Amino acid sequence: MAALAEARVEQVAREDLVMFVNACFSCTGQREFYGDARGQSVSIEFLHQYILGNYRRLYARTLAAGINHFNQAQIILNLLASGSPADARDKAEEGALIAAALRALPPQRAFRVLASLRGRRINNRRARAIARDYVHGRANLAFDAVKYRSKLRAAVSHGHLKLEGELGPFLF
Numbered sequence: 001m002a003a004l005a006e007a008r009v010e011q012v013a014r015e016d017l018v019m020f021v022n023a024c025f026s027c028t029g030q031r032e033f034y035g036d037a038r039g040q041s042v043s044i045e046f047l048h049q050y051i052l053g054n055y056r057r058l059y060a061r062t063l064a065a066g067i068n069h070f071n072q073a074q075i076i077l078n079l080l081a082s083g084s085p086a087d088a089r090d091k092a093e094e095g096a097l098i099a100a101a102l103r104a105l106p107p108q109r110a111f112r113v114l115a116s117l118r119g120r121r122i123n124n125r126r127a128r129a130i131a132r133d134y135v136h137g138r139a140n141l142a143f144d145a146v147k148y149r150s151k152l153r154a155a156v157s158h159g160h161l162k163l164e165g166e167l168g169p170f171l172f
Contacts, residue, residue: 013054013055016050016051016054016055017051017058019047020047020051020059020062021065021067023043023044023047023071024065024068025067025068027043027044027068027070027071028068028070044071044074045074048071048074048075048078052078052079052082056082056085056090057085057090057093057094059075059078059079060075060079060093060094060097062075063075063076063097063098063100064097064100064101069105069106069109072104073105073109073112076098076101076102076113077113077116077117077120077122079094079098080098080117080122080126080130081120081122083124083126084126095126095130098130099130099133099134102130102134103137107138107144107147107148108148111144111148111152111155112151114131114135114154114155114158114159115150115151115155117131117155117158118154118157123158123159127159128159128160128161131155131158131159132161134155135155135156136161141163141167145167145171149171152171153171153172156171157172
């Protein structure tokens with residue numbers, strides 16, 4: 001009887017994850033022919049919160065599944081907002097997945113994610129470290145300061161980052 005119940009739990013978990021990954025491939029958070037952006041936003045936000053609450057490790061690993069940028073950004077923000085896992089291995093894996101996904105995003109979307117940290121008031125140690133590593137890892141930060149000035153300024157001020165040379169006075 002216990003084996004049957006355990007098998008059913010595993011089947012439900014697999015079905016939940018397949019539904020979530022499929023939604024992450026197709027949902028873009030934009031208005032579609034049959035529905036508005038708000039309706040889609042409520043549905044995908046519920047799925048994100050449900051999977052994050054029940055399957056956190058798999059939720060983080062979804063970042064490596066090749067999902068679209070909209071859902072990658074949502075996963076990054078939700079993971080940073082919910083604090084870090086207690087297990088050190090899970091914490092390290094999750095941090096590496098977040099950093100890799102943020103680096104893989106186009107710069108305008110990555111800076112939008114970092115600016116969203118400010119809007120959602122996410123300012124924990126891990127969020128500041130992710131922002132610091134991303135900003136200091138940029139190949140041409142002077143170019144980014146010109147092109148993405150407001151978003152870079154938001155990320156730098158919210159994360160309490162120090163910039164070298166003339167970048168600080170230029171931004172502020």
